[in-house]
Amino acid sequence: xxxxxxxISAVAIFILIIFAxxxxxxSTYSTENLIGKKIENFNSKDxxxxxxxxxxxxxxxxxxxxxxxxxxxxxCRVEHSELMQLSRKxxxxxxxxxxxxxxxxxxQFLKELGNPYDYLLIDQDGKFSINLxxxxxxxxxxxxxxxxxxxxxxxxxxxxxxxxxxKV
Numbered sequence: 628x629x630x631x632x633x634x635i636s637a638v639a640i641f642i643l644i645i646f647a648x649x650x651x652x653x654s655t656y657s658t659e660n661l662i663g664k665k666i667e668n669f670n671s672k673d674x675x676x677x678x679x680x681x682x683x684x685x686x687x688x689x690x691x692x693x694x695x696x697x698x699x700x701x702x703c704r705v706e707h708s709e710l711m712q713l714s715r716k717x718x719x720x721x722x723x724x725x726x727x728x729x730x731x732x733x734x735q736f737l738k739e740l741g742n743p744y745d746y747l748l749i750d751q752d753g754k755f756s757i758n759l760x761x762x763x764x765x766x767x768x769x770x771x772x773x774x775x776x777x778x779x780x781x782x783x784x785x786x787x788x789x790x791x792x793x794k795v
Contacts, residue, residue: 661760666774671755674725674733674747684746686772688720690795693768694784695750695761697728698736703765706783707740713789714743723747726756726764769795 668682685691696703723744725733767780
């Protein structure tokens with residue numbers, strides 16, 4: 628009888644310790660650790676031609692901004708005017724990655740609001756986004772010519788973000 632009491636008590640204490648550790652652990656997903664790291668070479672399909680594009684397109688200008696978006700994403704619509712403003716910058720290459728979208732709806736979105744992208748790629752199944760630490764859209768990643776991540780913008784770009792990008 629006494630052994631059973633000791634075993635039950637030990638299991639209860641073990642469960643409480645695990646529970647306490649779980650509550651105190653930070654479970655916030657953060658991609659801050661990606662800043663300063665070089666991105667891997669990638670391959671993705673061109674939105675229009677379906678040709679495979681690789682990371683060479685990121686080395687055309689001094690900086691690249693990768694922007695994940697979709698026509699069904701309301702915040703993407705909100706940030707679009709900021710992207711149009713950034714598209715006028717000479718040393719910034721804007722890469723749009725259309726995320727889990729229907730091509731016709733994405734084309735209509737760009738026809739209506741304008742196309743700020745130097746290159747437009749697709750990520751139909753969402754696998755490419757995982758490599759860049761993207762877990763929601765819109766999300767933007769600023770890279771230098773060496774393909775190092777300088778900054779990540781989670782959520783829609785705003786005027787402050789645009790000024791930050793222009794400063795760089």
